Amino acid sequence: MGLLSCQQQEQQPQPPLLEVGQRQLTLQQFDHELRETYPDISALSNQEQLQLKEQLLKQLIDRELILGEANRLNVQLTPDELDAALEKVRGGYSEEEFTKVLEQTGKTREHWITALKLHLLTAKVSAAALSSQVEVSDQEIKEYYKNHREEFRRPVEISARQMLFNSRDEANKVLELLKDGGNFVTLATQYSESPDRESGGALGYFSAGQLPAEFDAVLFKLPVKQVSAPIESPYGFHLFLVERRRKAGLRSYAAVKDEIAGKLYQQKEETAFHQWLEDLKKTTTIHINRDLLQEKSEP
Numbered sequence: 001m002g003l004l005s006c007q008q009q010e011q012q013p014q015p016p017l018l019e020v021g022q023r024q025l026t027l028q029q030f031d032h033e034l035r036e037t038y039p040d041i042s043a044l045s046n047q048e049q050l051q052l053k054e055q056l057l058k059q060l061i062d063r064e065l066i067l068g069e070a071n072r073l074n075v076q077l078t079p080d081e082l083d084a085a086l087e088k089v090r091g092g093y094s095e096e097e098f099t100k101v102l103e104q105t106g107k108t109r110e111h112w113i114t115a116l117k118l119h120l121l122t123a124k125v126s127a128a129a130l131s132s133q134v135e136v137s138d139q140e141i142k143e144y145y146k147n148h149r150e151e152f153r154r155p156v157e158i159s160a161r162q163m164l165f166n167s168r169d170e171a172n173k174v175l176e177l178l179k180d181g182g183n184f185v186t187l188a189t190q191y192s193e194s195p196d197r198e199s200g201g202a203l204g205y206f207s208a209g210q211l212p213a214e215f216d217a218v219l220f221k222l223p224v225k226q227v228s229a230p231i232e233s234p235y236g237f238h239l240f241l242v243e244r245r246r247k248a249g250l251r252s253y254a255a256v257k258d259e260i261a262g263k264l265y266q267q268k269e270e271t272a273f274h275q276w277l278e279d280l281k282k283t284t285t286i287h288i289n290r291d292l293l294q295e296k297s298e299p
Contacts, residue, residue: 164194
C-alpha cells in the first residue's frame with residue numbers, strides 16, 4: 001500500500017510554475033529553459049541563481065504573451081519563412097560549419113532555431129497588431145534629414161576590380177597581357193583565383209577602412225583606369241583596377257528618404273510594441289508559483 005501511495009503521488013500532475021492567461025509552464029519545462037539559456041550556474045550563489053531565474057521568468061512571460069496573441073490573431077510562421085531566415089543568418093557557412101559556430105557559443109541548434117522562430121513570429125505578431133498604429137509622415141522624414149545631416153555625409157568612395165593569383169609570376173604574366181591591351185574583366189574571368197572572378201573581379205563601391213590597410217594604401221592612390229602592380233596578401237597576389245572615384249559629400253534627400261523612413265518606422269514600431277506588451281500584461285492573468293522557484297534554489 002505504501003508503494004501504491006508513492007506511485008499515486010508521482011503520477012499526480014505538478015502545479016504549474018508559471019501561468020500566463022491560459023498558457024502554463026511546469027517546473028520541468030522551466031528547468032529545461034534554464035539549462036538552455038544558462039548552461040552552468042552551479043558556481044553561483046543561491047541568491048545569484050535566483051536572480052537569473054527571475055530574469056528568465058520575465059523573458060518567458062513575454063514569450064508566452066506573444067505566443068498567446070499569435071494564437072488569438074491566427075499568426076503563423078511558414079516553413080518557407082523559416083528556411084529563408086535560416087539561409088540569411090547562416091550566410092556562407094555550410095550546415096556543419098554553422099553547427100560548430102553555434103556549439104562554440106554554448107547553444108544547441110534546436111535552442112537557436114527556437115529563438116529564431118520566436119523572433120520571426122514576434123515580428124509578424126507586431127505587424128498584425130500594430131501596423132495600423134505606426135505611421136511615418138514625409139514631414140518627419142524631412143525633419144530627421146535636416147537635424148541629422150552628419151549621418152548622411154559620404155566619404156570618398158571608389159569602385160574597383162581585382163584579380164587574385166597564387167604567385168607573383170602569374171600576376172606579372174597577366175599584367176603584361178593587360179599592358180598589351182587585354183580587357184581586365186575578361187582576363188579576371190579567365191585567370192583570377194578569387195570567387196568574384198565570375199563578375200569580372202568586381203568589388204563594388206567602398207570607402208577607406210573597409211578593406212585591409214595594405215589594399216587601401218594602393219587603391220586610394222591609384223589613378224582611375226590604371227592597374228596596380230602585384231600586391232601581396234595572405235591570400236596570394238592581387239592586381240587592382242580602380243574604375244571610378246566618388247567625391248565625399250552629403251547624400252541627397254531623395255537618396256536617403258526610404259532609408260530614413262525605414263529607420264523611423266522601426267523606432268516607432270519598437271516603442272509601440274513594448275507599450276502593447278506592457279498593456280497586455282495588465283489585462284492578462286499572470287501567476288508565478290514562487291514557492292516552487294524558491295525550493296529549487298535552496299541547497
